[in-house]
Amino acid sequence: MSTDTTQPLKARGVSVALDGRPVLRQVDLDVSAGEFVALLGANGSGKSTFVRAATGLIPMSGGTVELFGTPLAHFHERHRIGYVPQRSRAVAGVPATVHEVVMSGRLAHRRLFGWSTKADAAAVTAAISRVGLPDRTRSSLSELSGGQQQRVLIARALASEAELLVMDEPTAGVDHDNQESLAELLGGLVHEGTSVLLVAHELGPLRPLIDRAIVLHAGEIAYEGPCEGLVGEDHAHVHMHTGQPPIPEGLTGEGVWR
Numbered sequence: 001m002s003t004d005t006t007q008p009l010k011a012r013g014v015s016v017a018l019d020g021r022p023v024l025r026q027v028d029l030d031v032s033a034g035e036f037v038a039l040l041g042a043n044g045s046g047k048s049t050f051v052r053a054a055t056g057l058i059p060m061s062g063g064t065v066e067l068f069g070t071p072l073a074h075f076h077e078r079h080r081i082g083y084v085p086q087r088s089r090a091v092a093g094v095p096a097t098v099h100e101v102v103m104s105g106r107l108a109h110r111r112l113f114g115w116s117t118k119a120d121a122a123a124v125t126a127a128i129s130r131v132g133l134p135d136r137t138r139s140s141l142s143e144l145s146g147g148q149q150q151r152v153l154i155a156r157a158l159a160s161e162a163e164l165l166v167m168d169e170p171t172a173g174v175d176h177d178n179q180e181s182l183a184e185l186l187g188g189l190v191h192e193g194t195s196v197l198l199v200a201h202e203l204g205p206l207r208p209l210i211d212r213a214i215v216l217h218a219g220e221i222a223y224e225g226p227c228e229g230l231v232g233e234d235h236a237h238v239h240m241h242t243g244q245p246p247i248p249e250g251l252t253g254e255g256v257w258r
């Protein structure tokens, strides 16, 4: 269980331009220790861009990010962040076994070119078991179903013993039963003190886990507050399409539409 109460993520005024076009504008977003935050919004609203910028994968054109109290540029404890990319981005053409992919989650624990240790092997075995794939350890990733591939990517983050999981659409293309298993797994991790930033279109079985929702619209925050302030599964889309809050302002008493 994580006992560190330092704020895992503090982003202020994050702006990103891609191909010279502003994609994110002045986004403030926090994830506190033990918190489960959902980042919602329509296709192209900038969700993936935000998590990629906040984890240092792409540069920002403005703003600041602190990870566990350390400015991004000086943050070297990569193992504390478990980035679970969109499956389609991560899996395409990867000729690796489940074991190899999950073992790659241990790299941040090792010295450069160090051999894997017993601790690495134990962490990998435990992570693969935890996502329910112990009998697929030697399978190639390409042989697995979409939901199983997603679990392998999560196991990689678990193997790194991450304290903040940043997950980009982990339920996309995953059937309901696998979404339920994912919700159970994440519920257990949160109970143990893991913090989560989840990018999603639809929350489904993950909805009860969420402490706070943030809706992006065209690269800016359009809503921040509890899920109860969101109406329906595709609520974010309704709002995005109409440009109007789906409920009269002030009626929920919770959350802020901007």
Ligand SMILES: Nc1ncnc2c1ncn2[C@@H]1O[C@H](COP(=O)(O)OP(=O)(O)OP(=O)(O)O)[C@@H](O)[C@H]1O
Binding pocket: 018, 019, 023, 041, 042, 043, 044, 045, 046, 047, 048, 049, 050
């Ligand atoms: N490499 C890139 N170069 C130029 N523009 C990009 C690039 N990647 C994304 N974009 C654009 O940036 C905007 C935000 O994309 P992003 O992938 O962050 O959105 P998203 O909310 O995660 O959408 P989705 O739900 O479809 O993944 C989109 O208009 C997209 O076309």
